[in-house]
Amino acid sequence: MVKTLRVPEATVTRLSIYSRYLERLDRNGVTSVSSGEIADGVGVSPAQVRKDLAYFGEFGTRGVGYNVKDLMRYTLKILGLDRHWNLVMVGAGNLGYALCTYKGFNMRGFSIVGVFDNDLTKIGKRINDLEVLPMESMPDIIKDHNVRIGIIATPTRAAQEVADYMIKCGMQAILNFAPLPLTLPDYIEVRNVDLSVKLEILTFNLGFKSAQNV
Amino acid sequence: MVKTLRVPEATVTRLSIYSRYLERLDRNGVTSVSSGEIADGVGVSPAQVRKDLAYFGEFGTRGVGYNVKDLMRYTLKILGLDRHWNLVMVGAGNLGYALCTYKGFNMRGFSIVGVFDNDLTKIGKRINDLEVLPMESMPDIIKDHNVRIGIIATPTRAAQEVADYMIKCGMQAILNFAPLPLTLPDYIEVRNVDLSVKLEILTFNLGFKSAQNV
DNA sequence: TAGATTGTTAATCGATTAACAATC
DNA sequence: TAGATTGTTAATCGATTAACAATC
Numbered sequence: 001m002v003k004t005l006r007v008p009e010a011t012v013t014r015l016s017i018y019s020r021y022l023e024r025l026d027r028n029g030v031t032s033v034s035s036g037e038i039a040d041g042v043g044v045s046p047a048q049v050r051k052d053l054a055y056f057g058e059f060g061t062r063g064v065g066y067n068v069k070d071l072m073r074y075t076l077k078i079l080g081l082d083r084h085w086n087l088v089m090v091g092a093g094n095l096g097y098a099l100c101t102y103k104g105f106n107m108r109g110f111s112i113v114g115v116f117d118n119d120l121t122k123i124g125k126r127i128n129d130l131e132v133l134p135m136e137s138m139p140d141i142i143k144d145h146n147v148r149i150g151i152i153a154t155p156t157r158a159a160q161e162v163a164d165y166m167i168k169c170g171m172q173a174i175l176n177f178a179p180l181p182l183t184l185p186d187y188i189e190v191r192n193v194d195l196s197v198k199l200e201i202l203t204f205n206l207g208f209k210s211a212q213n214v
Numbered sequence: 215m216v217k218t219l220r221v222p223e224a225t226v227t228r229l230s231i232y233s234r235y236l237e238r239l240d241r242n243g244v245t246s247v248s249s250g251e252i253a254d255g256v257g258v259s260p261a262q263v264r265k266d267l268a269y270f271g272e273f274g275t276r277g278v279g280y281n282v283k284d285l286m287r288y289t290l291k292i293l294g295l296d297r298h299w300n301l302v303m304v305g306a307g308n309l310g311y312a313l314c315t316y317k318g319f320n321m322r323g324f325s326i327v328g329v330f331d332n333d334l335t336k337i338g339k340r341i342n343d344l345e346v347l348p349m350e351s352m353p354d355i356i357k358d359h360n361v362r363i364g365i366i367a368t369p370t371r372a373a374q375e376v377a378d379y380m381i382k383c384g385m386q387a388i389l390n391f392a393p394l395p396l397t398l399p400d401y402i403e404v405r406n407v408d409l410s411v412k413l414e415i416l417t418f419n420l421g422f423k424s425a426q427n428v
Numbered sequence: 429t430a431g432a433t434t435g436t437t438a439a440t441c442g443a444t445t446a447a448c449a450a451t452c
Numbered sequence: 453t454a455g456a457t458t459g460t461t462a463a464t465c466g467a468t469t470a471a472c473a474a475t476c
Contacts, residue, residue, distance in 0.1 A: 008467065009415065016414040020393060034433065042395045046433090047469055054435060062434040063476035079414045080421035098312035103369075104393055104410050149416055155317075173416040179234060179318055181256045189419045191412040196318050198405040200230040200293045201223065202363055202387040205403045207294035222443065248457065260457090261445055268459060276458040277452035 011052045017042050019075035025068050034065040085110050086145040090162045091153035092117040092132040100127045114141035139169050149173045156180050225266045231256050233289035239282050248279035295323050300359040302328040304376045305367035306336040306346040314341045328355035353383050363387045370394050
């Protein structure tokens, strides 16, 4: 890296959204795009788009704009998506099943290569071409498939223990779907996907509008 | 409301997390808590906790801290969760199924009272005690159950059309699980839950660490 | 060339943190 | 009272926006 200015997480989040928008433009045969068009497409300001990109280099041509395919590839590369990522998941309930079959992951270069559960009624079941395995099988799968990221899709009460076990197995990053703040070492990357927080932002905002017939 | 200082969305997000943490403390029989303990529990600073609460009033006692049950109720009330919310959902695929059976929603006072799909192979199927209905049934269900919020769990290509239809049916807020920025009128509250953005933040961060054996 | 759009700097805005008086 | 912790103000930090020179 030439310049290592600290990149805001909000910028990385938007980059992910830009890159998906660029993929869509590319699929639709669009070859050139301006910061203003990207901004309109994803709902931010043109200055924001240019500022975000400026953290990583100069990708456009003044007076012209950006080449869609090039910028798409740059953004993917920045996000680390110019390669394939294997994942393991713990929790073979309905959410785990949905995540395993979620096309959005594959489209971005992610593959879930192992699903684990400690529930004997779930072990052995198949999800797509995967068999649900007991927790003890995790180390082997991780080694075989060079996995660095784990997904937690268990009930809340199991999440912390599962996270600890994942780290013991060598995971470097965790995506947690359980609505519980995990306590983990600093060197582990963790992000939470909370399914109901956004819903509560909606109810908060609706609360200030006419309550209709409550 | 006495004072109407604009509340940052980050504050509302944390409030949702505090309130769940307080519910947990309450279940565990804890009756009193300080801003520092809440901060430790959810991973923010004590000043942050106090500042967030200060937008809405004075809930603690100097020198003592907060009463868990009281603060829990206050936070729930602020979020609009002192009442029950009925929801409708479009999309009866794996994700829709997982969301319908997700306990986390019920625990916060949400009920999905209608699931819709335009896929004839899905219509008529049962999810818990709900039957998947054709889109045309949405207006009636919404009227019968006083629904104001809709969830989109469809494939990406259908999301915009579904959102437009929901608004036509009178929805005031939308929780969108499709990875696509929706274009909607300003008076509609929309929030996106993007299942892979957080994953890409992880790969971005891992990209700066030793790439191991790529 | 004239018009358009980038890359970047400076200005603004907003959120977080630190500090401390108030007070239990 | 002494110790603890809130509520709140001021200071700091960081992110967004505006503006414009560079340049295609």
